[in-house]
Amino acid sequence: MNTNTKQLDRIHSGQGFIAALDQSGGSTPKALLQYGVKEDRYSNEDQMYELVHEMRTRIIKSPAFDAQYILGAILFENTMDRFIDGQYTADYLWEQKGIVPFLKIDKGLADQTDGVQLMKPITGLDELLKRAVERHIFGTKMRSVIKEANPAGIKQVVEQQFAVANQILDSGLIPIIEPEVDIYSADKEASEKLLKEELTAHLSNLGSDVKVMLKLSIPTEDNFYRDLINDSHVLRVVALSGGYSQSEANEKLARHHGLIASFSRGLSEGLSAGQTDKEFNALLSKSIHAIYEASIK
Template identity: 75%
Template sequence: MNTAQLDRMHSGKGFIAALDQSGGSTPKALAQYGVKEDRYKNDEEMYTLVHEMRTRIIKSPAFDSKYILGAILFENTMDRKIDEQWTADYLWKEKNIVPFLKVDKGLADLANGVQLMKPISNLDELLDRAVERNIFGTKMRSVIKEANQEGIREVVKQQFEIGKQIFNKGLIPIIEPEIDIYSVDKEKSEEILKEEIKQQLNLLDKEVKVMLKLSIPTVNDFYSELISDPHVVRVVALSGGYGQDEANNKLAQNHGLIASFSRALSEGLAADQTEEEFDTKIGKTIKKIYEASIT
């Protein structure tokens, strides 16, 4: 484990950029960027186009370690290069930004009010490759739709079981049990979730470290106990479908919680923008997210 990266993630000022749209969400991300489906004929062409988009974001002067602590990559992005360097190496060596990898394979069908992660059949091989590519940590997502005690317990248990496997490979897992922001009992789900996470943290061996990625809570500073837990490197927030301004406003009310935004980060970016227009737009976005993350 890279101790310089660990120190940066634990105590640095800034946020994590989520650039990890996977196969299912890539067409939507490209469409938002102004690249329609008639621009590519197969997955390889699609992934090449999205890598060009991500490369443009990463190489922008506005994508600066003054504001950004880390970036989450999709597996296909990890296996591609920027200026003849593996993407993770470019992020750290050229930008001083800590690289993470999305490792989950999507969501299972809804049961008990939640969507668990699908089995990650090649996880050991993927984690070994991540270590070779100088990845610092991983991210995996589950979704909570209802305040169902049994379902939420299953989600948290699955996340921590896989998280321990990831930590044993020398990587820091980002545990992401997302609560749907449109859930009618979101606040109750948050109460259950926090207690289940606390129980799992208490079961960890002393040396085990994790990160948490959570929906912005209904009650401000609701996750302060988790932020201060000795096992927790950092607690980050997903935008979860909120627009950029609303996500920033809600985040700013939660002290110590930092952003890990995807949609809110790329909002307003377009393939046909000039470099000046693109850099200006993303620069303004990054500074707003940063300000919301340092409260």
């Protein structure tokens, strides 16, 4: 079995969840601050990225960050191009940890129109995808946000996501399509119904052997995305924590059979640069076990 087939099988049928370690330029200062690294610790972008890579390296190298619980990890572009113990991050993840590497490819969100935020144009996408293949990345992730139950806006979000997904598929990578519904939206449940209709329609237009992944907000109605989870085109459906605390996200996730976590803030909650390795690893282990248990319900 070649590496890609092993990775495909792991993501499709493995027990566990996907760690999101993909805070990008705009969210990195906040991620560092939550980790206890204040802005006076760095004076330029290079120093900032060096510090956040140290944080991610500490997480990835922790004995708690174990393939028994974690199926894959989503990386930021800057992380993909850096090294852990002399190996590119993706190679270290797969070869040393047995964890499948993904790459965040979007360039952030456009301003809100029609109740949604589309992705900004992804400049240089072909070059980035080519580099991702060279770096042994398995798949990609891209995020849009739905703020209101606006049919026209939600249609635009899904159309854009699938248009870019086709470009990703052409490069030989598996796209994670992420149309996030804002958990604070006044009409979240109505947005989820519109979103599911659009996703179902677009999935039905894919070729019979085409596989994609979906990353969605935890829905209001229990098991609402069961049809998507069972769709033959869907490799896996993963859930974002979306601003919920880890315990709240876990509690909600556990009510949805077949939906697994792909948490960012929910995973790193409570971790701090000032913790000893023993403290850091113990807290990370506790978080990973809790997210894992919620994911396999």
